[in-house]
Amino acid sequence: MRKKEAHILIVDDDEDILFSARVWLKKFFTEVSCLSQPKNILKFLAEQQIDAVLLDMNFRKGFENGRDGLYWMQEIRTLEPQLPIILMTAYGEVELAVEALKNGASDFILKPWNNEKLFASVNLAVDISRKNKKLNQWENVSIKTNQYQLDTKSSSMQAVMDQITKVAATDANVLLLGENGTGKYVLAEHIHELSERKNQPFVHIDLGSLSENLFEAELFGYKKGAFTDANQDYSGKIENAQNGTVFLDEIGNLPSHLQTKLLSLIQNRKLSRLGESKERLLDIRFIFATNENLKKAVSENRFRKDLYYRINTVELQIPNLRDRVEDIPTLGNYFLEKYKQKYHKTELTLNENLIEELVNYSWPGNIRELDHCIERSLILSNDKNLKLLMPQDEEADNPITNLNIEEMEEILIKKALKKHRGNISLAAEDLGLSRAALYRRMEKFEL
Structure with missing residues (x-):
């Protein structure tokens, strides 16, 4: 399974706990850090971008009432009010953990924990954190979140944005088509933010990164005992989006047996977990995306025709970056401002010659490739002069x-x-x- 890009912080004075939690979570998330002293939390948070915190409730020897955890939770929330905090607690402290939930904790985990429960809790916390960050990111910078792609000079992109404005207010299924890196995730999230579900979960599921044997369990959840290692009930990603929006990315990757199940779910708005006969009613809006030619996949019997017509109530073709060159200067400057802040190189600028270099390149990787190009270039430039490390130069060098x-x-x-x-x-x-x-x-x- 492809790791989710997220930074998790674990705080506990027991080295064995830190080691075992880190080893398990490192399988699913790109970065996991550990602290054994809670006094270092605030300094660490000030220096690092953290998506979720796992926090023990007891640190001082002889004091096992869990108040340490509540204290440090409040300290964290003073610095990062929207950062999800998951408390780790012993069985005797459950009542206190419930109190913590009322005071803002996102969840609590009982020690010794169940690995699946730990992953599910942290994964949901990361999704919540991402949504919070998207809403608040760059609020003090003139370029607002994702504004780089939403404000466009391209007539083809403007047509897409006009259609999005019309469809966002409805619950119609939307299919976003386009090459990798064209911004399908950004547009799916924009549709959600313009909808009446904007205050509910937005759950992104990358079907291209899930191994086939995990597809069904991750999407639909499972009942305890449904298979080996199913030690407790688990709500899948789709169920976790109740009342919100599910963005199913790379829908062309869905195996045929799950295409049937997804078709039934979309039609009936009911879901059954693995190993369970009970049907759960869903209130969810679906957005889909792919870089595949689904019409060709249908003709080759790799994709169900009835599912294809069900998911594309509104079909939007996202233009490639090479077909919207008038937006490249805006995009380049957006990424430059973003990484100037991150790497503290505030004097660098994109002059006319550098802009011309960007415009004259074909960008097969689209916006994502431009993003990486600007970041690499800024990192390797000195503090005064920006030198573009263009993809073709990188290959030649x-x-x-x-x-x-x-x-x-x-x-x-x-x-x-x-x-x-x-x-x-x-x-x-x-x-x-x-x-x-x-x-x-x-x-x-x-x-």
């Missing part, structure tokens, strides 16, 4: 100088993605890999 397998693998993957203009399915087929295997390698090389 890094020829195959030896037979190192990893070096060759990264170059081949870049070439395949460029050749197929970011189409994951075609690139994977050309490389002789499965889509999931290509996703893992792209994560490895940060592509």
